[in-house]
Amino acid sequence: MKGIALLGGPTEQWPENLSLILRQAKTMGAIIASSDRGSLFCLEMGIIPDLAVGDFDSLKKDELTKVQSKVADVRYSHPVKDLTDSELLFEALLQDYQVDELEIYGATGGRLDHFFVNIFTFLHNPLNQFCSKVKIIDKQNIIKILNPGKHNLKRQEGFNYFGVSSLSAVEGLNIKKARYLLTDYNNQFPVMFSSNEFIGDEVEISFETGRVMFIYSKDRDRFHNLQ
Amino acid sequence: MKGIALLGGPTEQWPENLSLILRQAKTMGAIIASSDRGSLFCLEMGIIPDLAVGDFDSLKKDELTKVQSKVADVRYSHPVKDLTDSELLFEALLQDYQVDELEIYGATGGRLDHFFVNIFTFLHNPLNQFCSKVKIIDKQNIIKILNPGKHNLKRQEGFNYFGVSSLSAVEGLNIKKARYLLTDYNNQFPVMFSSNEFIGDEVEISFETGRVMFIYSKDRDRFHNLQ
Numbered sequence: 001m002k003g004i005a006l007l008g009g010p011t012e013q014w015p016e017n018l019s020l021i022l023r024q025a026k027t028m029g030a031i032i033a034s035s036d037r038g039s040l041f042c043l044e045m046g047i048i049p050d051l052a053v054g055d056f057d058s059l060k061k062d063e064l065t066k067v068q069s070k071v072a073d074v075r076y077s078h079p080v081k082d083l084t085d086s087e088l089l090f091e092a093l094l095q096d097y098q099v100d101e102l103e104i105y106g107a108t109g110g111r112l113d114h115f116f117v118n119i120f121t122f123l124h125n126p127l128n129q130f131c132s133k134v135k136i137i138d139k140q141n142i143i144k145i146l147n148p149g150k151h152n153l154k155r156q157e158g159f160n161y162f163g164v165s166s167l168s169a170v171e172g173l174n175i176k177k178a179r180y181l182l183t184d185y186n187n188q189f190p191v192m193f194s195s196n197e198f199i200g201d202e203v204e205i206s207f208e209t210g211r212v213m214f215i216y217s218k219d220r221d222r223f224h225n226l227q
Numbered sequence: 228m229k230g231i232a233l234l235g236g237p238t239e240q241w242p243e244n245l246s247l248i249l250r251q252a253k254t255m256g257a258i259i260a261s262s263d264r265g266s267l268f269c270l271e272m273g274i275i276p277d278l279a280v281g282d283f284d285s286l287k288k289d290e291l292t293k294v295q296s297k298v299a300d301v302r303y304s305h306p307v308k309d310l311t312d313s314e315l316l317f318e319a320l321l322q323d324y325q326v327d328e329l330e331i332y333g334a335t336g337g338r339l340d341h342f343f344v345n346i347f348t349f350l351h352n353p354l355n356q357f358c359s360k361v362k363i364i365d366k367q368n369i370i371k372i373l374n375p376g377k378h379n380l381k382r383q384e385g386f387n388y389f390g391v392s393s394l395s396a397v398e399g400l401n402i403k404k405a406r407y408l409l410t411d412y413n414n415q416f417p418v419m420f421s422s423n424e425f426i427g428d429e430v431e432i433s434f435e436t437g438r439v440m441f442i443y444s445k446d447r448d449r450f451h452n453l454q
Contacts, residue, residue: 012239084422109336112390113421113422114422116419120418120419123416124418140337163339163340165347167416168415187351189394189438190394191347192340192343213343218338220237
């Protein structure tokens with residue numbers, strides 16, 4: 001079963017067709033889950049999530065009543081807690097619902113302390129063991145966390161660039177079958193190799209120890225939009 | 228001398244008064260520098276940067292002519308290079324111009340491979356030695372990179388939250404004088420402690436080995452803005 005999580009990050013970072021993505025996924029039997037303001041965003045799109053996690057402080061009373069009456073599995077978090085609502089949501093989907101694929105939206109932009117939680121939580125157990133199933137997606141990026149070993153990353157339509165970054169001490173990092181190659185790279189601290197390009201259908205990333213982040217990236221459609 | 232760098236990231240991430248910030252800084256004798264589309268953004272705001280770095284591929288011919296005729300120090304980068312334009316800009320400001328304070332805007336959002344370069348480059352020399360002088364700023368966040376030792380981080384007006392994250396293996400991490408405390412924390416991989424709060428004028432962060440990121444954060448003004 002596929003899971004889709006919508007977190008409370010800014011809607012401007014969503015892929016443009018997110019409402020359609022959620023609707024189609026629901027039709028195909030995916031579980032739709034939300035945390036924080038993500039639950040409200042779902043309801044505003046006319047989509048009832050199957051699972052909602054949060055303290056729901058930001059919802060008005062009638063909105064909370066709607067969540068409680070419509071959502072099958074509502075899990076209440078405590079404002080002072082060790083895990084964030086997004087982490088509770090990821091654990092519920094990957095451990096309890098045992099989804100075998102998880103797409104996460106609304107995880108980027110806005111408050112960057114929240115953003116880094118959403119990335120770094122997948123470096124640690126219990127969530128690290130599931131990281132191969134997870135994609136964090138926004139309108140210009142798809143983020144994957146990789147554990148040691150050999151990974152073939154397939155080209156994604158519309159994403160012309162990719163970046164490879166260590167997120168820890170790393171040993172023996174290789175980038176193969178790409179425009180810019182890297183061989184047996186070691187570093188104590190994270191380093192991002194950005195703006196690399198696919199030359200075929202996939203690139204090969206391998207490393208022996210540490211954690212690595214792979215980001216599919218694309219330039220924005222509009223050139224810019226001055227405030 | 229203070230330096231201000233404007234990179235090519237999305238303008239939606241700027242603090243709302245960035246044009247005023249640049250103007251006032253210039254009046255006070257700061258050096259204004261730009262990379263990539265940042266140079267174009269400066270010109271559109273009627274601000275002539277003192278230093279511009281880039282391959283300028285994204286500028287039209289008359290825009291490039293304007294940059295060449297108006298900007299005192301134009302540095303051309305090669306599209307295929309080891310350092311990104313933003314890294315070349317940071318090095319020029321910190322090493323050549325020897326600014327003793329550097330504020331970086333336009334470094335967040337958009338392509339996240341670019342974003343992570345802008346953060347992680349300060350974990351390594353030559354730039355790491357200057358990291359105490361540097362702030363990466365957007366409309367909801369101020370990011371600082373910390374080296375081992377004891378740091379007192381002063382409260383910043385309008386930023387109610389902060390996050391502390393290791394960006395490497397870390398030993399002996401402490402958070403003191405804050406709402407949520409942390410004592411002698413060790414971890415092999417990065418972990419973000421988010422949504423902490425000031426209780427006085429400053430918090431104290433200390434650690435023995437590794438690299439740490441401190442993020443001042445605030446919630447956005449508008450509740451949300453559905454697409």
